[in-house]
Amino acid sequence: MKKVMQLALVLGLSLQAASAQEPMAKARAHLEVKGELLVGQRVILVVELLAPGFFSGTAAYNLPSVPGVLLIPPTGSPVVSSTEENGISYTLQRHEFSVFVRRAGQHEIPAFPIRLQFKRNALDEEPVEQTVQATAIQFVAKSAPGAEDLGAIICARELKIEERWNPEPGKAKAGDAFTRMITFSAPDVPAMAFPAFPTGTIDGLGIYPKAPEVLDKANRGTLLGQRRDTLTYVCERPGRFVIPAVKLTWWDLDTQQLRTEKFSSRTIEVAPNPALPSGTALTTSSRTWQDVVTLLGMIALAPVALVLRRKIPFARLWRRIIDPFRPIRLQPLNPVSRSSKG
Numbered sequence: 001m002k003k004v005m006q007l008a009l010v011l012g013l014s015l016q017a018a019s020a021q022e023p024m025a026k027a028r029a030h031l032e033v034k035g036e037l038l039v040g041q042r043v044i045l046v047v048e049l050l051a052p053g054f055f056s057g058t059a060a061y062n063l064p065s066v067p068g069v070l071l072i073p074p075t076g077s078p079v080v081s082s083t084e085e086n087g088i089s090y091t092l093q094r095h096e097f098s099v100f101v102r103r104a105g106q107h108e109i110p111a112f113p114i115r116l117q118f119k120r121n122a123l124d125e126e127p128v129e130q131t132v133q134a135t136a137i138q139f140v141a142k143s144a145p146g147a148e149d150l151g152a153i154i155c156a157r158e159l160k161i162e163e164r165w166n167p168e169p170g171k172a173k174a175g176d177a178f179t180r181m182i183t184f185s186a187p188d189v190p191a192m193a194f195p196a197f198p199t200g201t202i203d204g205l206g207i208y209p210k211a212p213e214v215l216d217k218a219n220r221g222t223l224l225g226q227r228r229d230t231l232t233y234v235c236e237r238p239g240r241f242v243i244p245a246v247k248l249t250w251w252d253l254d255t256q257q258l259r260t261e262k263f264s265s266r267t268i269e270v271a272p273n274p275a276l277p278s279g280t281a282l283t284t285s286s287r288t289w290q291d292v293v294t295l296l297g298m299i300a301l302a303p304v305a306l307v308l309r310r311k312i313p314f315a316r317l318w319r320r321i322i323d324p325f326r327p328i329r330l331q332p333l334n335p336v337s338r339s340s341k342g
Contacts, residue, residue: 025118027135030046037140039101039102043099047097050092052088053118055117062113070099070102070193072260080094103151110136116132153249153250160252161184163182163263174331175238175275179230179231182228184225186224191227197229202241
């Protein structure tokens with residue numbers, strides 16, 4: 001009996017050791033950079049996942065937030081191949097992330113976890129679940145020559161910008177509206193990397209931006225990024241209004257020089273609209289101030305009336321009325337860290 005127990009113990013330890021020595025999945029990462037990395041230039045972060053068997057399902061990433069760096073997850077399916085390391089056969093998945101640096105200097109993409117599943121044998125019923133770590137990446141980015149004081153710019157090839165108005169700005173009446181569409185497109189630049197078109201404020205014109213449209217097109221590893229901004233200008237009152245000019249400076253990777261795209265200023269002459277009832281030519285700000293004055297008047301008179309009717313102490317009543325209007329301090333959605341300033 002004693003020998004049987006010893007044999008069972010030896011077998012158990014042998015099986016445990018064999019299980020502990022079974023190969024597991026792993027990950028590695030590197031940047032594909034040719035020459036100096038420029039601010040605003042797209043570079044590829046390659047993450048390779050290796051599984052000792054066959055992948056099951058889709059890998060899940062927990063991407064870090066890196067100050068001054070835009071990290072965009074891959075689109076489409078990974079490239080799958082096989083490799084052998086230390087006598088072990090692995091299935092390899094290659095995932096390509098887009099990295100855009102917003103400012104010059106030293107940067108680091110920290111290690112981040114990746115959850116995956118794999119089967120050691122194709123006919124296994126239950127996959128092995130594992131979390132691996134993509135290695136940390138450190139790199140330095142420099143500003144393009146002449147762009148040191150421009151802040152964040154785009155580095156691209158064959159950047160195209162299309163601007164359309166409907167209708168063309170010119171003569172108008174109060175209440176008329178003009179729609180402006182600006183479309184940015186360039187190879188290897190996703191929509192998220194293009195700058196938002198500035199709206200600004202113009203007294204007498206209501207400016208209403210629409211949520212930007214993402215029109216990226218990916219095909220067999222190539223990307224054509226497109227972003228479309230739509231703004232509507234509403235003539236709130238008669239007058240002469242100038243929509244100021246805008247310019248965009250970017251770095252041309254083909255010619256290795258700075259280029260500037262200009263959006264001309266537009267003038268709108270707004271005449272009174274006889275079809276509108278009198279009083280509707282008030283600006284939005286005027287209507288807002290009228291509402292505020294009316295509300296303050298109601299607040300001032302309400303305590304007097306209630307005190308006279310119900311004999312409620314004035315101080316306590318005043319607190320009841322004012323408390324709902326006290327400002328509530330909220331944390332910003334995207335607080336700017338000290339390290340990301342400047």
